[in-house]
Amino acid sequence: MSDVVAHRRPAALNILIYGFIVLWLILAAVPFLWTVWGSFKVEADFFSRESWWHAIFGTNTVRQTGEPFTGAGYHGAWVLRDFWRAAFNTVIVTVCVTVISLTLGTLGGYALARSGHRYAFWILIAALVFRAMPHITLVSGYLLPFFQLNIWGVLPTSIIVLVAINQPFTLWMLHSFFLSIPKDLDESAMVDGCTRFQAFRLVIMPVMWPGVVTTGLFSFLLGYNDFAVTAMLLSAENQTMVPKISSFLGSIQETGNVMYAVAAVVSATVPLFILVLFFQRQIVSGLTAGAVKG
Amino acid sequence: MPHKTFFAFILPSLIAMVLFIALPIASVVVQSLYVAHERVMVEVENCQPFGGCTTELRVDAAATAELQREQPLGRFNGLGTYFNRAHLATAELGAIVSSDLGFGDKLARILNLPFYKALIFTLTYCFVVTPLAMILGFAIALAVNALPRVTKGPIIFFSLLPMIITPLIGSLILYWMLSPNGILGATIQHIFNDRTLSLRASPVLTWIALLVYGVWTNGPFSFVVFYAGLQTVPGDTLESAMIDGASRWERIRYVIIPHLMPLATFVALVQLMDNFRVFEPIVGFSAEANATSLSWLIYNDLSGDAQQFGSAGATSVLTIIGVVILLMPVLARTWREFKHKAV
Numbered sequence: 314m315s316d317v318v319a320h321r322r323p324a325a326l327n328i329l330i331y332g333f334i335v336l337w338l339i340l341a342a343v344p345f346l347w348t349v350w351g352s353f354k355v356e357a358d359f360f361s362r363e364s365w366w367h368a369i370f371g372t373n374t375v376r377q378t379g380e381p382f383t384g385a386g387y388h389g390a391w392v393l394r395d396f397w398r399a400a401f402n403t404v405i406v407t408v409c410v411t412v413i414s415l416t417l418g419t420l421g422g423y424a425l426a427r428s429g430h431r432y433a434f435w436i437l438i439a440a441l442v443f444r445a446m447p448h449i450t451l452v453s454g455y456l457l458p459f460f461q462l463n464i465w466g467v468l469p470t471s472i473i474v475l476v477a478i479n480q481p482f483t484l485w486m487l488h489s490f491f492l493s494i495p496k497d498l499d500e501s502a503m504v505d506g507c508t509r510f511q512a513f514r515l516v517i518m519p520v521m522w523p524g525v526v527t528t529g530l531f532s533f534l535l536g537y538n539d540f541a542v543t544a545m546l547l548s549a550e551n552q553t554m555v556p557k558i559s560s561f562l563g564s565i566q567e568t569g570n571v572m573y574a575v576a577a578v579v580s581a582t583v584p585l586f587i588l589v590l591f592f593q594r595q596i597v598s599g600l601t602a603g604a605v606k607g
Numbered sequence: 608m609p610h611k612t613f614f615a616f617i618l619p620s621l622i623a624m625v626l627f628i629a630l631p632i633a634s635v636v637v638q639s640l641y642v643a644h645e646r647v648m649v650e651v652e653n654c655q656p657f658g659g660c661t662t663e664l665r666v667d668a669a670a671t672a673e674l675q676r677e678q679p680l681g682r683f684n685g686l687g688t689y690f691n692r693a694h695l696a697t698a699e700l701g702a703i704v705s706s707d708l709g710f711g712d713k714l715a716r717i718l719n720l721p722f723y724k725a726l727i728f729t730l731t732y733c734f735v736v737t738p739l740a741m742i743l744g745f746a747i748a749l750a751v752n753a754l755p756r757v758t759k760g761p762i763i764f765f766s767l768l769p770m771i772i773t774p775l776i777g778s779l780i781l782y783w784m785l786s787p788n789g790i791l792g793a794t795i796q797h798i799f800n801d802r803t804l805s806l807r808a809s810p811v812l813t814w815i816a817l818l819v820y821g822v823w824t825n826g827p828f829s830f831v832v833f834y835a836g837l838q839t840v841p842g843d844t845l846e847s848a849m850i851d852g853a854s855r856w857e858r859i860r861y862v863i864i865p866h867l868m869p870l871a872t873f874v875a876l877v878q879l880m881d882n883f884r885v886f887e888p889i890v891g892f893s894a895e896a897n898a899t900s901l902s903w904l905i906y907n908d909l910s911g912d913a914q915q916f917g918s919a920g921a922t923s924v925l926t927i928i929g930v931v932i933l934l935m936p937v938l939a940r941t942w943r944e945f946k947h948k949a950v
Contacts, residue, residue, distance in 0.1 A: 454631025
């Protein structure tokens, strides 16, 4: 419809539309670009009281290091402050969370989509309520038992907790995805003599990957972006990137190494950039699928 | 599907949810009824060669630790924690309301009570950010829909970034720009010509910064959903509205908005739910002096050396009650739909 109307749009309206979009793009993208650019400067430039042109031209960076760009922040964060260890822990946590949630979620979502019983509905409702629980309220319930059982502070505990927190969303998402796969498909396989599990494995599994990939992206994001669970449940040496950055803040502001934290923040943003770059279509379809089926 | 197969499929997922979501909720309720043990005191007689003997009370560390080990929950306190000063503060609230202060003074005193301070910010955040983010998202969706097709991909790419970003990292990025030495903070000081104006010093500025962050990070979700909704607006209806002489604005008002209404309720409910647990921005903006949220209160009780499980539990239970109240309309709607389907 937009193409038909476009040539009849008054010029003033066009200016308004283009102006608004440019303004939004600046708001959405500039904070990131600014921080990425500034992470290669020294603190006196990125946090310059005199003029923000210092951050652009790197006046003090040239004076202090001789070059307009410096990797000192990255060196400080990754090498001196062991950020690599946090990054490694993040890889373990996010990969495990995504794989385990999807395995449990596909089985459960498939069962919910194919069962007409009343309790299937109640499980979905319970999942909806669980989905709304603030994560930190659950964390306050975990801590004491985990201390008692002596499983606090290690990665597997956090992984299991994140998988569980992620289940309600995964179940809803995959439930509505499996509803869109025709029932006849697996039922005809069962008429041909398959058991329910064989039908799932041989007929449903080959066609379920688009839905699984989309759901997996959101599981990944949940594990990657989490702060409440990992900050409270991991000991200092097992921290993932996000709690590590927050622990940087307290210790670094005193010693004047804020640029370590800036470099760490940029490092943790890069994987998300890449994710959006490659999976933009799936992310959009996931968001809208949830909305349309609601 | 037979019951047995159904449960075979769903059992792992169900066990995970029961163990790590349902049980912790029960555990939180139990914890909230207990408070930490009082320290065990012993009377020690202290005799000096010339001064005679004095008795004093000392903390018996060994006995305290022993008691703590035997009963890790602490001692039973009933609903006491709920009504103390750090939570519902009924006594303090009653005193403030019945005092003969002006309305402004009363409000200021209520805002000094930690729970109400957090509750008021949480609710403000929920009910300011959600509608503003939806309006922003709708406006972007309308604008992008009017652009040539080739520009859409890159615009959606950049629009997704504020939403997909880790909340703590996103708030840190904005916080650094807004700090007095950052690009925006220095500019704000310059505009108002006030060298002391900063996030730390000004509660108003802190609230505005947090709300702006909220709109920035929530807007893209509404945009994506509304943009998808715009693609399904029936062309015939729009065309007939045009033939009937409807202006652009009237077409939006009477055709597009009604068409998107079901989506809008969905977006509003999801975002209210998510905004109610606002937490990371307060850590990222170091805003706790000027603004706290319910989730932050719990985090604050749990971190640090002296973990107050009872207090965290009570705040958690009150938060959960808040979430359930917010969820009521969704639950009622889903129930009606289910009944309808069953009949």
